[in-house]
Amino acid sequence: xxxxxxxxxxxxxxxxxxxxxxxxxxxxxxxxxxxxxxxxxxxxxxxxxxxxxxxxxxxxxxxxxxxxxxxxxxxxxxxxxxxxxxxxxxxxxxxxxxxxxxxxxxxxxxxxxxxxxxxxxxxxxxxxxxxxxxxxxxxxxxxxxxxxxxxxxxxxxxxxxxxxxxxxxxxxxxxxxxxxxxxxxxxxxxxxxxxxxxxxxxxxxxx
Amino acid sequence: xxxxxxxxxxxxxxxxxxxxxxxxxxxxxxxxxxxxxxxxxxxxxxxxxxxxxxxxxxxxxxxxxxxxxxxxxxxxxxxxxxxxxxxxxxxxxxxxxxxxxxxxxxxxxxxxxxxxxxxxxxxxxxxxxxxxxxxxxxxxxxxxxxxxxxxxxxxxxxxxxxxxxxxxxxxxxxxxxxxxxxxxxxxxxxxxxxxxxxxxxxxxxxxxxxxxxxxxxxxxxxxxxxxxxxxxxxxxxxxxxxxxxxxxxxxxxxxxxxxxxxxxxxxxxxxxx
Numbered sequence: 023x024x025x026x027x028x029x030x031x032x033x034x035x036x037x038x039x040x041x042x043x044x045x046x047x048x049x050x051x052x053x054x055x056x057x058x059x060x061x062x063x064x065x066x067x068x069x070x071x072x073x074x075x076x077x078x079x080x081x082x083x084x085x086x087x088x089x090x091x092x093x094x095x096x097x098x099x100x101x102x103x104x105x106x107x108x109x110x111x112x113x114x115x116x117x118x119x120x121x122x123x124x125x126x127x128x129x130x131x132x133x134x135x136x137x138x139x140x141x142x143x144x145x146x147x148x149x150x151x152x153x154x155x156x157x158x159x160x161x162x163x164x165x166x167x168x169x170x171x172x173x174x175x176x177x178x179x180x181x182x183x184x185x186x187x188x189x190x191x192x193x194x195x196x197x198x199x200x201x202x203x204x205x206x207x208x209x210x211x212x213x214x215x216x217x218x219x220x221x222x223x224x225x226x227x228x229x
Numbered sequence: 230x231x232x233x234x235x236x237x238x239x240x241x242x243x244x245x246x247x248x249x250x251x252x253x254x255x256x257x258x259x260x261x262x263x264x265x266x267x268x269x270x271x272x273x274x275x276x277x278x279x280x281x282x283x284x285x286x287x288x289x290x291x292x293x294x295x296x297x298x299x300x301x302x303x304x305x306x307x308x309x310x311x312x313x314x315x316x317x318x319x320x321x322x323x324x325x326x327x328x329x330x331x332x333x334x335x336x337x338x339x340x341x342x343x344x345x346x347x348x349x350x351x352x353x354x355x356x357x358x359x360x361x362x363x364x365x366x367x368x369x370x371x372x373x374x375x376x377x378x379x380x381x382x383x384x385x386x387x388x389x390x391x392x393x394x395x396x397x398x399x400x401x402x403x404x405x406x407x408x409x410x411x412x413x414x415x416x417x418x419x420x421x422x423x424x425x426x427x428x429x430x431x432x433x434x435x436x437x438x439x440x441x442x443x444x445x446x447x448x449x450x451x452x453x454x455x456x457x458x459x460x461x462x463x464x465x466x467x468x469x470x471x472x473x474x475x476x477x478x479x480x481x482x483x484x485x486x487x488x489x490x491x492x493x494x495x496x497x498x499x500x501x502x
Contacts, residue, residue: 133384141409200432207446207468213464224349
């Protein structure tokens with residue numbers, strides 16, 4: 023019965039959201055807005071489930087001495103930010119904002135900056151001319167990289183237009199082919215969900 | 230109601246936006262093809278899905294983890310939520326992987342950024358373990374919410390990979406800038422990696438850093454390939470039919486546009502909407 027109810031709600035809202043896309047009527051816009059707002063409200067409540075799961079898993083993992091410092095740090099972060107926000111607010115100059123600007127933001131920037139090193143190491147492995155395809159990839163990548171740097175115009179006047187041609191023709195064609203495949207895959211998966219053929223999202227078996 | 234439809238054509242906000250008519254017709258054709266392939270008995274009889282290297286490697290990846298007594302890590306990326314088709318496709322994949330890890334008694338770790346995905350994944354894995362006949366091997370702790378912050382999630386999963394050194398990593402779902410951070414960390418611990426996403430930018434990172442990458446629709450076909458479920462395979466056939474129609478449309482549009490341009494006309498026409 024629970025499953026049938028969930029499938030029924032999914033079908034009704036799937037059809038409504040599909041239909042409202044083709045309408046500019048104020049009521050259709052209002053329905054769209056209301057559904058999106060309700061989704062935000064539901065998501066806010068699901069965060070509580072996430073926090074409970076995080077705390078439960080952290081307390082269990084604390085039993086292992088090697089994991090303990092990480093779990094304590096994680097829990098401290100989880101508890102301190104809402105406490106600071108509740109006591110002093112979230113305006114500029116409050117302890118919450120200080121923590122955000124001086125602890126959280128730099129930590130996020132640090133992880134993001136790792137990407138630069140990982141791009142270099144991945145490129146080093148990927149751009150090895152071990153086969154004809156790999157050699158073509160290496161050649162194309164070298165032209166694009168050179169043309170994007172200040173050396174591009176110095177080496178040859180032909181380099182920037184060749185790089186542009188690679189980007190706009192073979193590269194774009196391959197990208198669009200992949201995008202069409204993804205689009206069709208998304209379309210059929212969405213239809214399966216709306217029609218109740220696809221049930222994995224309910225948890226459990228497809229059958 | 231009919232009046233409302235007509236008002237749309239006159240520029241008033243009616244029930245039907247006439248500018249979206251071509252999209253509406255294409256949507257109806259696509260829906261009809263999917264419904265036909267799914268529910269018409271004859272069209273569901275036999276399917277031949279081409280061999281996909283990444284899917285053939287799933288068993289090998291889980292077997293390797295069992296032999297090395299190390300966990301299997303599966304993560305759906307930071308970019309998507311449960312209503313995203315890629316996440317749904319990755320859940321089907323997860324179901325198959327979980328069944329195998331249950332059979333081989335290998336640990337399956339599933340960190341995620343979304344509490345709804347976490348809840349669904351818990352149910353999917355629990356059900357898969359029960360289906361394999363080993364419900365007692367399921368560990369609730371291993372399916373966990375880490376954080377909703379993008380780089381917080383990347384750091385948490387990186388930490389898990391560095392400390393637990395999984396033998397196999399499945400990166401299947403919607404990934405953004407964290408894709409290469411995770412894939413390179415996985416590579417540094419020597420894990421066999423199978424990846425797939427709907428972002429063409431992140432796909433290029435996965436192709437370079439992972440052992441196997443599911444490109445484009447392969448991720449959506451994967452669940453049908455692995456489970457041999459007739460309804461999923463039927464939708465793969467629908468995708469192929471739609472692909473043929475798109476190719477025919479492109480050929481006709483290119484020829485038409487070329488002829489129009491040669492005769493001094495514009496390259497704009499019925500095909501551009």
